[in-house]
Amino acid sequence: xxxxxxxxxxxxxxxxxxxxxxxxxxxxxxxxxxxxxxxxxxxxxxxxxxxxxxxxxxxxxxxxxxxxxxxxxxxxxxxxxxxxxxxxxxxxxxxxxxxxxxxxxxxxxxxxxxxxxxxxxxxxxxxxxxxxxxxxxxxxxxxxxxxxxxxxxxxxxxxxxxxxxxxxxxxxxxxxxxxxxxxxxxxxxxxxxxxxxxxxxxxxxxxxxxxxxxxxxxxxxxxxxxxxxxxxxxxxxxxxxxxxxxxxxxxxxxxxxxxxxxxxxxxxxxxxxxxxxxxxxx
Amino acid sequence: xxxxxxxxxxxxxxxxxxxxxxxxxxxxxxxxxxxxxxxxxxxxxxxxxxxxxxxxxxxxxxxxxxxxxxxxxxxxxxxxxxxxxxxxxxxxxxxxxxxxxxxxxxxxxxxxxxxxxxxxxxxxxxxxxxxxxxxxxxxxxxxxxxxxxxxxxxxxxxxxxxxxxxxxxxxxxxxxxxxxxxxxxxxxxxxxxxxxxxxxxxxxxxxxxxxxxxxxxxxxxxxxxxxxxxxxxxxxxxxxxxxxxxxxxxxxxxxxxxxxxxxxxxxxxxxxxxxxxxxxxxxxxxxxxxxxxxxxxxxxxxxxxxxxxxxxxxxxxxxxxxxxxxx
Numbered sequence: 001x002x003x004x005x006x007x008x009x010x011x012x013x014x015x016x017x018x019x020x021x022x023x024x025x026x027x028x029x030x031x032x033x034x035x036x037x038x039x040x041x042x043x044x045x046x047x048x049x050x051x052x053x054x055x056x057x058x059x060x061x062x063x064x065x066x067x068x069x070x071x072x073x074x075x076x077x078x079x080x081x082x083x084x085x086x087x088x089x090x091x092x093x094x095x096x097x098x099x100x101x102x103x104x105x106x107x108x109x110x111x112x113x114x115x116x117x118x119x120x121x122x123x124x125x126x127x128x129x130x131x132x133x134x135x136x137x138x139x140x141x142x143x144x145x146x147x148x149x150x151x152x153x154x155x156x157x158x159x160x161x162x163x164x165x166x167x168x169x170x171x172x173x174x175x176x177x178x179x180x181x182x183x184x185x186x187x188x189x190x191x192x193x194x195x196x197x198x199x200x201x202x203x204x205x206x207x208x209x210x211x212x213x214x215x216x217x218x219x220x221x222x223x224x225x226x227x228x229x230x231x232x233x234x235x236x237x238x239x240x241x242x243x244x245x246x247x248x249x250x251x252x253x254x255x256x257x258x259x260x261x262x263x264x265x266x267x268x269x270x271x272x273x274x275x276x277x278x279x280x281x282x
Numbered sequence: 283x284x285x286x287x288x289x290x291x292x293x294x295x296x297x298x299x300x301x302x303x304x305x306x307x308x309x310x311x312x313x314x315x316x317x318x319x320x321x322x323x324x325x326x327x328x329x330x331x332x333x334x335x336x337x338x339x340x341x342x343x344x345x346x347x348x349x350x351x352x353x354x355x356x357x358x359x360x361x362x363x364x365x366x367x368x369x370x371x372x373x374x375x376x377x378x379x380x381x382x383x384x385x386x387x388x389x390x391x392x393x394x395x396x397x398x399x400x401x402x403x404x405x406x407x408x409x410x411x412x413x414x415x416x417x418x419x420x421x422x423x424x425x426x427x428x429x430x431x432x433x434x435x436x437x438x439x440x441x442x443x444x445x446x447x448x449x450x451x452x453x454x455x456x457x458x459x460x461x462x463x464x465x466x467x468x469x470x471x472x473x474x475x476x477x478x479x480x481x482x483x484x485x486x487x488x489x490x491x492x493x494x495x496x497x498x499x500x501x502x503x504x505x506x507x508x509x510x511x512x513x514x515x516x517x518x519x520x521x522x523x524x525x526x527x528x529x530x531x532x533x534x535x536x537x538x539x540x541x542x543x544x545x546x547x548x549x550x551x552x553x554x555x556x557x558x559x560x561x562x563x564x565x566x567x568x569x570x571x572x573x574x575x576x577x578x579x580x581x582x583x584x585x586x587x588x589x590x591x592x593x594x595x596x597x598x599x600x601x602x603x604x605x606x607x608x609x
Contacts, residue, residue, distance in 0.1 A: 180498050200530045201495045229501065232527055232580050233534075260519050267523075267583035269380060269572060 013169035015184075016041045016146070021106055023144045024130075024137045026166040028159065030151045033214070034187035037172045039110065040072065042146050046108040047076060052099035056111040058087035065112070087111060087129070092136035096143045107143040109133065113150065121154065121161035130165040146170055175212065176205040183209045189253070190214050191221035198227065198234030206234060210241045218247055225256035235264055307428040308418055309459060310450035312435040312443065318456060319345070319432055323395055324352045326430055327359060330393030336360075336386045340367050341397040341432070368399045371407075371414040372569070372585035379421055379571050391426040398431055400442055404548075408442065409475055410590050415449035416471045417569050430454065472566060480594055480603055483554055487545035494533045501526055504544065504553070511546040513608055521551060521606045524587035527580050528555045528602050536560035537599070546608060550589070553604045562595035 016038045019025060029035040046053050053076060057065040062084040066077055069084065076082035081104075085095065096107045111133065119125030130147070137145045149162055163169070175192075176183040181202035182195040190213060198206055213220050222238060224230075230238070241252045254261075265271045311326075313319040323339075327349065330337040339349060340362040353359060368374050378394075386392040398411060418429060433446045435455075448466040452459055466474075488507055492500045501522050508518035525542070532540040537559015544553045568581025568591065584604065585591045592603040 197498060197501075199497045199501075199526065200533050201497065229522075229526075231523070231530055232583060233530065259516070260523060263516075263520060263587070264523055264583060267520075267586040268579050269376070269582075 012163075013171040015173045016170040017045060017173040019045075019144050019146070019170065021144050022137060022141045024134050024147075024167050025145070025170040026147045026149055026162055026168075027170050028149045028151050028154075028162065030188040033190070034172065035148060035150075037185065037187070038170055039146075039148065041173050042108060042110060042170070043073060043076075043082070046106075047073075047081065049106070050104060051106040051108050052102070052104040053082040054092075054095055054099070054107060054109045055082060055084045056087045056090060056092075056109065057084060058112065062086055092132060093139070096136055096140070100140075100142060105142070109137070109143060109145040111145070111147045113148055113153075121158040121165075126161070127165065134165075175209050176202075178202065178205070181205060185213075186221060186223060189219065189221040190217040191223065191253070193223040193226065195226035197229035198237075199229065199231050200233065203231075203233050203237060207237055210237065213241075216247065217250075219251040219253060221253040221255055223255045224258055224261065227258050227261070230258070230261045230264065232264060232268060235261060235268070235270065239270060305424055305426055306419070306422045307452065308422070308450050309428075309430045309452035309454050310446040310462070311430050311432045311454045312446065313432060314435050314456065319434075320348055320352065322454060323349060323430075323432065327353055327393070327395060330428070331358070333391070333393075335391040335393040335428070336389050337393045337395075338362065338386065339395040340364050341395060342399070345397055345432075364397045364399055368411070370589045371410040372588070372591065375414055375417055375421060375569065376571075376582065376586050378418075382422075382425070382427065383571075387426065392428070394427065394429045396429060396431045398433075400438055406590065406592075408445075412442070412445035412449060413472060413475045415445065416466075416468050416475075417566065419449070419451065419468045420566060421570065469565065476592075476594060480554075480592055480601060483543045483552075484545055484547070487543040487554075489541065489543050491539065491541050492529055492533070493539040497526055497529055497533070500529060500542065503542075507544045508551060511551050511608060513551050513606065517606055520587040521553070521604070524584045524591075524604050524606075525553050525555060527584050527587075528604070531580055532557040532560070549607060549609050550605045551608055554601060555604070556599060556601045558599040560595075560600050561597065562593065562600045567593055 014025070016027075019042070027035065027038050029038065043053055055065065055069065066084040069082065070077060073082050077084070083095070092109065096109070099107045119129070133145050133147065137143045147166065154162065172185050172187075174182050174184045178201075180197050180199070183205065184193045184195070186193055192209055192213060194206070196202070220241060222241065238252070238254060242250045311319070311322050313322060323345070327337055327339065337358070338360045339346060341349065342364045346361045346363075349359070350361070367377070382392055398415070400408065400411070403411065415431065422429070431446070431450065433443060435443060444464075447453060447462050447464045448471060450462055451465045453462045488503070490500065490503055504522045504525055505518060508521055513521060529540060529542070532538070532555070536557040539559070540555055540557045542553065542555050544551070546552065564578060565576065568578055568585045570577040570582070572579035572582050581591075588604045589607050590605045592605075594601045
């Protein structure tokens with residue numbers, strides 16, 4: 001198995017936008033919002049570079065899956081850049097070869113996981129399928145694959161088996177990363193993970209990202225465990241994150257507040273602001 | 283947010299404008315002997331209890347022990363150790379304001395006995411603690427607060443006693459309480475504290491300049507200097523937060539670019555940040571609580587993060603000198 005994925009330290013997943021040919025990753029999604037975000041980034045990147053897109057389904061007719069994709073990828077379905085095919089009876093190696101022969105620089109494969117037909121993780125059928133995907137992607141180095149797994153279906157042993165059959169997990173791309181601050185969307189609970197420093201240079205990006213968090217979400221969670229620095233302006237933006245929504249009584253959960261923020265909140269006298277649930281670092 | 287909740291109610295309690303007096307009472311007790319101090323302090327605290335006020339004494343342990351004995355254990359007086367409370371002037375001012383707003387004013391009127399600490403103070407610290415006395419008149423104006431500050435008339439140096447007379451509207455002594463004839467308008471007293479220009483930084487000070495986008499590397503320099511001079515981690519973070527905030531003000535609202543000098547002297551890490559492009563016009567910068575309309579939350583926080591912050595401003599620009607203790 002390939003283990004050469006570049007990963008954020010302490011994070012067992014890598015951004016979908018960093019995927020390269022030869023990669024065979026899994027998308028273990030917690031809800032549809034996460035699935036849509038990661039999958040759309042995967043497919044959009046392929047459309048930008050002219051790659052062929054192959055979408056494998058096995059718990060519904062390909063036509064039904066195509067219908068769901070038509071909203072966003074109608075044009076690609078129409079001109080054959082996006083092919084929806086059943087897992088059963090599709091030889092991935094052949095599909096990839098023919099796409100390359102049509103002149104595409106590469107092929108992006110994504111497969112919907114359905115335990116009922118393809119077998120639960122740990123079974124022979126499951127292993128055979130993933131090994132086939134792996135071989136197809138590994139040979140030639142002009143294809144990559146992203147297998148979708150609904151986190152809610154699987155228990156710990158299943159996840160271990162899924163992880164063992166993939167080069168790693170894919171997560172949503174950062175919505176911002178300038179080397180000073182990295183902002184990654186979170187899906188359950190909805191929110192953002194902020195890594196690095198919030199200061200006058202990165203504050204505008206933070207404000208934009210906060211506006212981009214689902215305005216209908218009852219509460220939002222901001223994971224600050226990797227935040228090294230936050231100035232007063234950043235603190236104000238985080239505290240006021242609940243003002244951008246029309247949700248009455250929305251709470252902003254500040255998870256793992258770093259020492260520097262705690263210090264600044266007390267210095268500014270903001271340690272008793274309503275609507276903020278400040279969780280101390282574990 | 284507006285003025286603290288207790289404000290308006292307190293004015294009504296202690297007499298409106300028709301009495302010709304603000305709701306705040308700020309009095310210096312100039313005592314000649316220990317006996318006189320105890321007599322006045324006990325009478326003052328008891329009067330507060332009888333009036334149903336919240337009574338707080340920020341005094342040093344010898345006095346707190348004696349006061350507890352004389353006032354009796356049943357009297358609910360909150361004692362706070364003055365040696366710990368009066369650590370830094372801006373922090374003490376902010377802490378007093380926050381405690382009063384959160385804990386004391388909601389219950390009604392506050393009666394405070396304070397025993398300011400003057401021994402072991404540098405000339406700069408003495409000046410800043412007198413400024414603290416001056417600022418009590420501004421920050422607590424219009425609040426239901428009575429403050430009596432105890433001054434040892436027999437032992438304290440003349441300039442401290444002079445300062446007490448100039449920063450307290452009332453003086454209490456053996457002959458009762460009188461208006462202080464030498465009480466000075468707080469704005470004038472405050473300006474006098476800032477009259478002299480700041481001494482030039484040493485030639486050996488680390489110098490750097492900054493502008494928009496340059497604060498990450500500025501923080502790297504500051505952290506390195508804090509480490510080099512042995513500032514412990516938590517206080518290094520406070521120092522970096524404070525300097526970064528002042529630099530942010532220059533980048534965002536000031537001249538856009540500034541210069542920074544950092545050096546260590548006499549047990550302090552000192553950082554000068556200068557903004558050639560802005561004249562500071564706000565009154566009492568960073569000394570007014572942020573919930574006031576004229577309050578500046580950034581400078582308020584900066585003052586709280588440092589031991590002492592000195593600010594000079596003129597046609598040439600603005601200079602902010604931040605000091606943190608190394609030891």
